[in-house]
Amino acid sequence: HDIGIQIVEKDGQHGAAFYVGGGMGRTPMIAPLIKDFVPLDDMLSYAEACLRVYNRYGRRDNIYKARIKILVHEIGADEYRRQVEEEFLEVKKLGIDPPQAEFDRIAAFFAPPAFETGLSDDLDRSDPDFAVWLDQNVLPHKAPGYAIVNISLKPQGGIPGDASSAQIDLMADLAERYSFDELRVTHAQNIVLPHVRKADLHAIWQSLADNGLAEANLDLISDIIACPGLDYCSLANARSIPVAQKIATRFADLGRQRELGELKLKISGCINACGHHHAGHIGILGVDRKGVENYQLLLGGSGAEDVSLAKITGPGFSEDGIVDAVEKATDVYLAQRADGERFLDTYRRIGMEPFKEALYG
Ligand code: SF4
Numbered sequence: 001h002d003i004g005i006q007i008v009e010k011d012g013q014h015g016a017a018f019y020v021g022g023g024m025g026r027t028p029m030i031a032p033l034i035k036d037f038v039p040l041d042d043m044l045s046y047a048e049a050c051l052r053v054y055n056r057y058g059r060r061d062n063i064y065k066a067r068i069k070i071l072v073h074e075i076g077a078d079e080y081r082r083q084v085e086e087e088f089l090e091v092k093k094l095g096i097d098p099p100q101a102e103f104d105r106i107a108a109f110f111a112p113p114a115f116e117t118g119l120s121d122d123l124d125r126s127d128p129d130f131a132v133w134l135d136q137n138v139l140p141h142k143a144p145g146y147a148i149v150n151i152s153l154k155p156q157g158g159i160p161g162d163a164s165s166a167q168i169d170l171m172a173d174l175a176e177r178y179s180f181d182e183l184r185v186t187h188a189q190n191i192v193l194p195h196v197r198k199a200d201l202h203a204i205w206q207s208l209a210d211n212g213l214a215e216a217n218l219d220l221i222s223d224i225i226a227c228p229g230l231d232y233c234s235l236a237n238a239r240s241i242p243v244a245q246k247i248a249t250r251f252a253d254l255g256r257q258r259e260l261g262e263l264k265l266k267i268s269g270c271i272n273a274c275g276h277h278h279a280g281h282i283g284i285l286g287v288d289r290k291g292v293e294n295y296q297l298l299l300g301g302s303g304a305e306d307v308s309l310a311k312i313t314g315p316g317f318s319e320d321g322i323v324d325a326v327e328k329a330t331d332v333y334l335a336q337r338a339d340g341e342r343f344l345d346t347y348r349r350i351g352m353e354p355f356k357e358a359l360y361g
């Protein structure tokens with residue numbers, strides 16, 4: 001992010017850690033930590049100071065360089081931090097931080113729902129398809145007797161993130177009936193029902209399964225993030241959606257996907273990186289090579305707490321070639337992984353060379 005704020009706790013007090021100067025696009029950068037603890041009362045002033053330093057020295061004269069990340073990179077995190085700290089002392093005098101009453105007013109909109117108490121955590125897992133869906137798409141909830149349901153919008157061979165109007169109506173109905181009328185759209189192009197009673201999980205799964213929404217592939221290789229690409233985007237160099245469909249079809253067998261485990265695959269149709277390919281365990285970037293769509297393969301990215309930028313393996317591939325290349329990369333992982341390692345862990349341990357060897361050797 002340009003400015004990433006993480007709520008942290010120190011000596012029993014809540015505050016904010018500020019990471020400033022990250023971003024994707026043609027110059028991907030990981031935001032450095034600028035301040036590890038800003039008291040919540042100062043948060044807005046500190047963000048204002050971050051912006052003011054950028055407004056004063058940022059490259060607004062050049063569209064490609066008009067980003068905080070470019071400024072932080074050019075002057076360095078230490079110098080940027082020094083200037084922000086100096087500016088913060090001035091901003092603080094303006095008294096722009098909202099009073100506690102305003103925080104309380106906003107917080108009231110995010111009050112937790114009225115969870116029932118005394119609910120059972122027991123689940124009947126006798127239906128094997130339901131059990132797989134539970135294991136893959138349902139996550140623990142902090143309230144006893146409740147769970148978090150992820151609805152995958154990645155049916156095998158379908159368009160990632162698409163849903164029909166009937167499916168959208170169904171998900172809205174399920175949210176209304178089972179999840180305190182709340183439904184969230186994730187950056188991974190899926191849907192979350194955040195507060196579901198465990199006792200209702202089977203009924204929800206049944207409804208989803210009847211309507212093509214019970215794909216049990218959360219965080220697996222077919223749970224692909226793909227930007228619209230050349231099918232819909234006028235900036236694109238290459239199509240993203242058909243590549244995602246072909247990869248998902250190649251790995252259609254759910255047992256094979258689960259054997260591969262967590263594997264985040266992200267596809268962008270151009271260097272703008274809307275599909276976050278820099279942060280994919282496997283990333284794919286569509287490029288234009290003399291008027292022909294071509295696909296670069298990247299490995300080793302992560303957008304999670306173990307953040308890293310993916311690296312390009314080498315020369316690009318054709319549309320079908322990239323599907324083979326992804327499969328070869330997963331073969332290297334399967335052959336080399338140690339106990340409990342995800343694809344990303346194995347890549348980090350063995351490095352790029354074995355993958356290059358398999359792809360180009
Ligand atoms: S990454 Fe490029 S092709 Fe994809 S949506 Fe963004 S601008 Fe369009």
